[in-house]
Amino acid sequence: MLKEETKTAPRDCGECPIRHRAVCARCEADELEQLDRVKYYRNFQAGQTVVWAGDQMDFVGSVVSGIATLTQAMEDGRTQMVGLLLPSDFIGRPGREKAIYDVVATTDMVMCCFRRKPFEELMSNTPNIAHRLLEMTLDELDAAREWMLVLGRKTAREKIASLLTIIARRDATLGFGKAHGKMTFDLPLTREAMADYLGLTLETVSRQISALRKDGIIVLEGKRHVTVPDFERLMEEAGDDCDGGLLA
Amino acid sequence: MLKEETKTAPRDCGECPIRHRAVCARCEADELEQLDRVKYYRNFQAGQTVVWAGDQMDFVGSVVSGIATLTQAMEDGRTQMVGLLLPSDFIGRPGREKAIYDVVATTDMVMCCFRRKPFEELMSNTPNIAHRLLEMTLDELDAAREWMLVLGRKTAREKIASLLTIIARRDATLGFGKAHGKMTFDLPLTREAMADYLGLTLETVSRQISALRKDGIIVLEGKRHVTVPDFERLMEEAGDDCDGGLLA
DNA sequence: CTGGAATGTTGATCTGGGTCAAAGTTCTTA
DNA sequence: TAAGAACTTTGACCCAGATCAACATTCCAG
16 A cells, blocks of 8 residues: 655755755754764655654654644644644754644655754754754744734635645745746645634635635636636735745 | 833842843853843833834843733734733844834833844854753744634633633742632733734623623632632633643 | 545535624823 | 723624535545
């Protein structure tokens, strides 16, 4: 049932696609070598759980390729996604024994893991790592706060538009191409996952996507492939005039 | 009109009330001295704006006493509070020129400010500062994510209960006393500010507070002074069974 | 292919919280 | 000590989004 290695890990850091965006972005050759000693790659399939909230977690690491989600749940089953982890994003918290969120791979995913204890030690001797991690954490904090506005104050339609905006921007940044005019991308999330991210029900997500389609804001091919004829138009629908920011 | 110094700044770090919780928590004597050279205190009155979103910000710093809020607004006036800054919390982001949120003092407040440029330099030579800031930022990220669950998935009543829970916990941590059984504290926020924090209208906030009062979950003296007869009961209302965490 | 999970769409109805409106309470400042 | 101004409560009504239900589509495994 295992597909034969969806995507293989990079052979070494030199050809790693996230070399210049991840925690290791600012490391020198010798530092990379130290990291290399405590590092290993792991592959996950779409749908697979990386960690369960409450589990012991003896590694931290970076998303190399693919997408994962960070999710929090209440006892009665209500669920809120609190983070969307894209290539180069960091998973885990140095100094923390147990995961406090569920981490799930929503697409096939490759992770570059570091054994936690040695990584923590490395961090205290390697300002380049600690510094980059601080920077990334501050970015994520900004993204989380931006998302608080979405959750707290935006309408369902604006929420959907905001999510599309983020995904489109990410594709522009990571792949090639500008974040304006005509754009095309795939939704890496199911309707349900979108609902969990947006604080909506999946029915509402479905309806609002249909509405945006009817209004010509987006064009769908199949369920997942989206074309945005005019990105500026989409941003207006999202309610945030142009504000940059967002998203690590 | 100025009250004669609501609360004065500490004379020196030795008697600073946040000495062991703020960015400087782990600094040695010599490091404190370096910080001292770029530091100054500022007093704000309740209601005063500390920084406007978009403004140049040439300082960062810590809340010494009092409370401030971090707020984000859409052009049409919808407003979402994205942070509640308590004593020892850090304001501003090293490396960032312009504020991206409004910062407002909701009570009289004393800040310990550092000139931004020299602080940034200091940070690169002083792992103790950078490290502590990373730790604090990670805590704030956790708090922001916890809040995403509140905003996205909780009912109005649960939201109010969650907020009361946070404030009660803070008072327990900062002041004296345990976070269980009978607790008493003052609300540092107006109904409107609570609404902005919770993604509600002030009418709903008012109604739900009345409802909690009627149900005996809380007892009010005046508008602001709250007694919680049974903290466990309040936590149940908040929907999170006991989960610790939250709040820097 | 084919039967059954997932996954997604659409409709009908209900409801929690928003909106609008009017009073009631404090707090100021004169 | 009075007259605002700011804050809070409460009521009546409404609507965006939830809930419940049926059906369509896609994707597999056998």
